[in-house]
Amino acid sequence: MLLKSRTCQVVVIGGGSVGLLYAARLALAGQPVTIVTRSSLQANQLNERGLSFQKLNGETVTIPVTASPIEEGLPEGNLYLLTVKQPDLHSVLAALKGVDLEARVIALQNGMGHYELLRTILTETQCFFAINTEGARRLSPTEVVHTGTGTLRVGSWETSDCNDPLIRSFVEWAISTGMEAVYEKAIQPFAWRKLIANALINPLTALFEIPNGALLENSHTQQLMRALFVEAAAVAAYAGQKIEDADLQEIVSICRNTSRNLSSMLQDIKKRRPTEVQSINGYLVQVGQKAGIPTPLHETLLRVILLKSDMGIRKEGGDSR
Ligand SMILES: NC(=O)C1=CN([C@@H]2O[C@H](COP(=O)(O)OP(=O)(O)OC[C@H]3O[C@@H](n4cnc5c(N)ncnc54)[C@H](OP(=O)(O)O)[C@@H]3O)[C@@H](O)[C@H]2O)C=CC1
Ligand SMILES: CC(C)(CO)C(=O)C(=O)O
Structure with a gap:
């Protein structure tokens, strides 16, 4: 019990x-x-x-x-x-x-x-x-x-x-x-670190329709993840969170430990349901704008995922479960 x-x-x-x-x-x-x-x-x-x-x-x-x-x-x-x-x-x-x-x-x-x-x-x-x-x-x-x-x-x-x-x-x-x-x-410091992990893993896996582990199998996705990490860390610093290189290693471990997993964002895209991208990359973009910190990569991923989601939802008319 x-x-x-x-x-x-x-x-x-x-x-x-x-x-x-x-x-x-x-x-x-x-x-x-x-x-x-x-x-x-x-x-x-x-x-x-x-x-x-x-x-x-x-x-x-x-x-x-x-x-x-x-x-x-x-x-x-x-x-x-x-x-x-x-x-x-x-x-x-x-x-x-x-x-x-x-x-x-x-x-x-x-x-x-x-x-x-x-x-x-x-x-x-x-x-x-x-x-x-x-x-x-x-x-x-x-x-x-x-x-x-x-x-x-x-x-x-x-x-x-x-x-x-x-x-x-x-x-x-x-x-x-x-x-x-x-x-x-x-929990706030962990929420920030998880936010950054999700801002790297979720939109990339959703965009390319790959499981979490596949992000580590290609140098292009690895480079993208690092660049996204740098942008997110700058925004987190404004919010009082000290994000270090070890946090990127932790994100790599999450990909490894959940290598077979389809991220929740990819599951949403596949099921043609709205994603949480606004609360993840969208949140970083929003705080970045407030702080005057540019977040072009997160903004691009935000738009791309919103577009992909809109297109899927319109084509199929929503959740197919
Ligand atoms: N999946 C994963 O591996 C992980 C997910 N997370 C996070 O956990 C959270 C949940 O994710 P996940 O379980 O994957 O999401 P799902 O979409 O699988 O589950 C959410 C559930 O909430 C239900 N729901 C929505 N509105 C209501 C309501 N008003 N009353 C009762 N039920 C409702 C949905 O119902 P319906 O089925 O009818 O739409 C759905 O079954 C998310 O924030 C996600 O980012 C975190 C770590 C891992
Ligand atoms: C940990 C991870 C990345 C597992 O897939 C997750 O939080 C999600 O899918 O939203």
């Missing part, structure tokens, strides 16, 4: 790649968990068929789970894992407003902008953030594959004393399942 000393009810908001990955692991560990989906169809399918989970070693298990659609509101819980993408956050704000003051919400988004948005409806004490470098891919509304190992860092946005019992239990549970998980004093 996640919490030994008291009953913990976990609610995973979003039945996508990351949401299903965490729901599967929690359910496998015997932790009561409810998945809140966008559609009633997915909730019904999960309730009827269970969740099929392919582990890293290739073994597939089917786990009984409970799911309900967001239109029914959020089930009562004390730990909410928020796994919708940045552009969809607005659609869950009304439901999140009703979350109990004693409950905790962990937001697992890539990119930036979610902190400011969530703080408009949640208190500092309710609101936690996670930076997750694990890879997951949803194959269908009831099937998810764990595609890569990584680290899960959880904490408050700005410096805290790491004393929240529920968050501590969640991190201890994650460690007990074999994950590399850390309760961090502040």
Whole structure:
């Protein structure tokens, strides 16, 4: 069980790649968990068929789970894992407003902008953030594959004393399942580093339609990544973040550790859904403009991905899942 000393009810908001990955692991560990989906169809399918989970070693298990659609509101819980993408956050704000003051919400988004948005409806004490470098891919509304190992860092946005019992239990549970998980004093510095990793990996993999590992197989993509890194590091410095060469090496490690993974941006392009590029490269461009720091490469990638996404969505008329 996640919490030994008291009953913990976990609610995973979003039945996508990351949401299903965490729901599967929690359910496998015997932790009561409810998945809140966008559609009633997915909730019904999960309730009827269970969740099929392919582990890293290739073994597939089917786990009984409970799911309900967001239109029914959020089930009562004390730990909410928020796994919708940045552009969809607005659609869950009304439901999140009703979350109990004693409950905790962990937001697992890539990119930036979610902190400011969530703080408009949640208190500092309710609101936690996670930076997750694990890879997951949803194959269908009831099937998810764990595609890569990584680290899960959880904490408050700005410096805290790491004393929240529920968050501590969640991190201890994650460690007990074999994950590399850390309760961090502040997530903001990690969010910046993850932002830069995503600003390099996601648009390039989405543009060329290649898995993360393929970025390391070609000197042109490697040179592009370095040039994008230099631009992003200058913007981060303006925001008070000291980005070093070791951070670029870390991005290379992410590509290696999730080499088979199709980045979330590539998955969006393939499924003809809006991407998070505005919250990733778009955020760097926006801060760069404010600071007077040129970001021509990020701006170009932003436009190219927006164009590619628009063209796909218009051609096929949206999500084909
Ligand atoms: N996939 C990965 O490997 C990684 C992803 N991330 C980050 O994690 C976050 C989640 O990514 P990922 O899981 O890949 O994204 P997905 O698109 O696979 O999943 C998001 C899910 O949220 C659901 N959703 C959207 N709006 C609502 C709503 N109002 N109520 C309930 N559910 C809703 C979507 O429903 P529907 O299916 O109906 O559209 C979808 O199933 C992103 O910020 C991503 O960048 C971080 C690390 C790795
Ligand atoms: C870590 C990585 C790059 C895994 O693909 C990711 O965060 C994403 O796909 O959005």
